[in-house]
Amino acid sequence: MKITQGARIAGLASALVLLAGCANGTPSATTSAASSGGAAAPTATLKLTVAAYPLEFLAQRIAGDTATVTNLTAPGTEPHDLELAAKQLADLGASDALIYISGFQAAVDDALQAVPPKLAIDASTGISLLNPAAAEEGAAAKPGAHDPHIWLSPANMVTMAQTIDTALSQAHPELAATLNANTDKLVADLKSLSDSYTSGLATCQRKDFVTSHAAFAYLARDYGLTQIPIAGIDATEEPTAARIAEVQKLAKQSGVTTIFFETLVSPAVAKSIAGDLGLKSAVLDPIEGITSSSAGTNYLEVMQSNLKALREANGCS
Numbered sequence: 001m002k003i004t005q006g007a008r009i010a011g012l013a014s015a016l017v018l019l020a021g022c023a024n025g026t027p028s029a030t031t032s033a034a035s036s037g038g039a040a041a042p043t044a045t046l047k048l049t050v051a052a053y054p055l056e057f058l059a060q061r062i063a064g065d066t067a068t069v070t071n072l073t074a075p076g077t078e079p080h081d082l083e084l085a086a087k088q089l090a091d092l093g094a095s096d097a098l099i100y101i102s103g104f105q106a107a108v109d110d111a112l113q114a115v116p117p118k119l120a121i122d123a124s125t126g127i128s129l130l131n132p133a134a135a136e137e138g139a140a141a142k143p144g145a146h147d148p149h150i151w152l153s154p155a156n157m158v159t160m161a162q163t164i165d166t167a168l169s170q171a172h173p174e175l176a177a178t179l180n181a182n183t184d185k186l187v188a189d190l191k192s193l194s195d196s197y198t199s200g201l202a203t204c205q206r207k208d209f210v211t212s213h214a215a216f217a218y219l220a221r222d223y224g225l226t227q228i229p230i231a232g233i234d235a236t237e238e239p240t241a242a243r244i245a246e247v248q249k250l251a252k253q254s255g256v257t258t259i260f261f262e263t264l265v266s267p268a269v270a271k272s273i274a275g276d277l278g279l280k281s282a283v284l285d286p287i288e289g290i291t292s293s294s295a296g297t298n299y300l301e302v303m304q305s306n307l308k309a310l311r312e313a314n315g316c317s
């Protein structure tokens with residue numbers, strides 16, 4: 001579903017009226033372990049807001065017990081076309097930090113201007129961004145647009161973790177030692193994940209893989225694979241008949257065995273292409289959200305499931 005810029009702004013404006021109306025309302029409930037006499041457990045002091053699941057994973061691992069983390073994208077919903085409710089905007093204004101990826105979710109980019117949080121951390125800072133044309137094999141790219149799916153590269157996730165750790169540590173020096181230690185453990189897990197991809201994809205019969213939408217360009221770049229996406233950068237955009245025909249041609253040429261689909265968008269197109277070509281279909285998860293049907297309970301586990309799926313599809317030994 002597409003919403004117009006005008007509709008988004010209108011929604012934002014009415015949310016701001018609501019926000020102004022409740023500025024003197026009841027303060028949000030804050031629990032304090034110190035006041036209830038709990039000395040052993042660290043107090044959750046930070047209120048972090050994240051824009052989508054991969055950032056929730058990073059924030060929880062980095063902040064640990066020092067924060068509560070709120071995800072603006074509800075579990076099981078697709079993050080690209082996120083719309084924010086008035087309550088979410090109000091919470092954002094009261095948040096200690098927003099962690100987001102600029103250019104990924106228009107509603108979040110707009111909200112940042114309207115309701116600036118105390119600290120805005122763009123997790124894509126310092127990452128070498130790909131443009132959508134590179135991801136979509138010649139599809140027309142909007143000027144200045146970039147591919148936001150940076151989290152599907154474990155190497156990018158290391159940079160993102162360090163960006164978040166540095167920003168939070170600078171803003172809250174009393175928590176820096178804890179944040180730094182948590183980040184070190186996270187980085188070790190991400191490097192180990194990357195190592196398993198490097199070795200797992202080193203010797204494969206095929207390099208091409210067909211995906212539901214163009215989410216895997218960073219992963220493909222890192223591990224020497226070629227993505228053939230059915231839909232573009234935005235999972236909610238329907239592929240054209242011409243693109244579907246093109247994907248069928250490319251899939252036949254490259255001898256792929258499997259057409260991948262996702263957990264959060266309809267598998268109908270991917271399954272129909274697979275059916276037409278007599279190929280298998282399987283899940284390759286862009287990890288835009290975790291649900292009970294995800295092949296794992298967190299980023300690391302679903303990335304391992306993705307590796308297994310890629311190895312099977314591409315005949316990796």
Ligand SMILES: [Zn+2]
Pocket residue numbers: 080149213214215233234235286288
């Ligand atoms: Zn996506």
